[in-house]
Amino acid sequence: MNVKQQSKAVQAASLTPSQAGVGLLHKAFELLNLFQVDQANWSQSEIIEITEMSRSTVSRLVRYLVETGYLAEIPKTGRYSLGMAAISLGQRAEAGFDLKSFCQPALAELAEITNETIVLTAFDRKAKSAVCIDQLEGERGGLRVFEKVGAAFPLHAGAAPRVILAALPVKEQDAYLLGELPAFTPRTLISPENIRKDIIRIKDDGYCLSIEETYLGAAGMAACFTGPDNYPAGSIAIAFPLHNMDDVKKNNIGIEIARIAESLSQKLKA
Template sequence: MRDTVTEPGVSGVGLLNKALQVLDQFTPENPVWTQAELGRATGVSKSTINRLVRYFCTEGYLIQNEIKGPYQLGPAAVDLGLRASAQFDIGTMARPLLEQLAGDTGETALLAAYRPRRREAVYVVQIPGPGEGLRVFQSVGSSISLYAGAVAKAILAYLPDEVQNEIVQGPLEKLTDNTITDPAILIHDLAEARARGYAISREETYTGVYGIGVPVFGHGGSVVAGIAIAAPTFRMDSATMLEHAQKVMAAAETISARLGDTGGSR
């Protein structure tokens, strides 16, 4: 008989949300957690954490390698991830278009998927540009905050107002001298990105790097990812920037259409 998770005042969708919060803490960067750490990270009560963790262990979604030791994802979670990957892989679908984009622009092309529960994006694909000189590289699988950089701001600009405001209010860590850390300036920058259809990063995350990012929309018109090109600033004059922006927008529109976006008003 399967274990059940019940607690007075915590049930239904509320309990499901707490359960997903717990599982969402297990990332490649932080794969191992104690119950106490999970409670602090999620704000879920000690008793509910204990019940959820015991349930996940029973079902194989978490494992504990030693008595009273920390927890990590179990075989059921791995199986679920493999099944999801087999059914849908935005990176595989978008890769040919990003390869074409990198070839057409001569610059590195990137795709980052939005992770709503963590308020961040994760790099899924990177195609190095064929251009000579400095090439920009991002580590595939690494996560990024949404307030700095072209692909991040392209996603942030189209998130629901309440989510966007939460992120904009910070904290906003200064990554370079050009990182926007003033919420009012960032809000204005996001409004401009929406007006023109693409976000611009002028050395916001890396010194000497210029980026152009465009959102990718899924079925129903919600933003699910972003694509961008990244180039050294000395190769990105105004005319080149405008020309490349059109190519990035065209690639993003094609990817969005393949994901079921109908291109309605936003």
């Protein structure tokens, strides 16, 4: 959903009785929700056009949000971005949010469907890596694809990291692919051209399949889930021995992973 669609969805949402007396607060959140990764700054005229609020309402809200630090005016441009108060609020929310516990039902569902090892990763934005934060060993052999919880892989290597790479804005993908792309096995994708081709497949299919890219004898299948800002939050994946490949394909596990990941995304946005 793009910014305009999101704004219209907020407008369309009817206020409950408990919300009826906080119309201005509702408008303030609608305004703040415009500020997304793919459009991080807005002018007042743009806000008026997309929200269809009156000029006086937007002016009053923007002035208040600047005074309280939730918006910051970009000098000499007439445009605004999220301010330090908004950043601090996000950091406090992130610190108090337990992604592992939140995703437990999804991991359990996928484990029951597949009987294979299930891996949950979180996206480390600073390190540009996928960090394993939980792992459920499968009943069909207990294959482990991370040495331990807390282990990380760069975004190009394997299914669980690469679905996160595929969900990033194109500019960030391009910047990442200009860097070093280490190989973990002879089958790790390290060619930017081949990685871009696989990103296209991921977008078409909704999931990524990798074979022996991080561990010989093991394959993986993963889908990415996104946070409230539509930015990748992590991935949910299964890892399985190559000799189980036919069963995995036959049972359309990729479709199930994509469905479960999309469900996580919707719950994170709720």
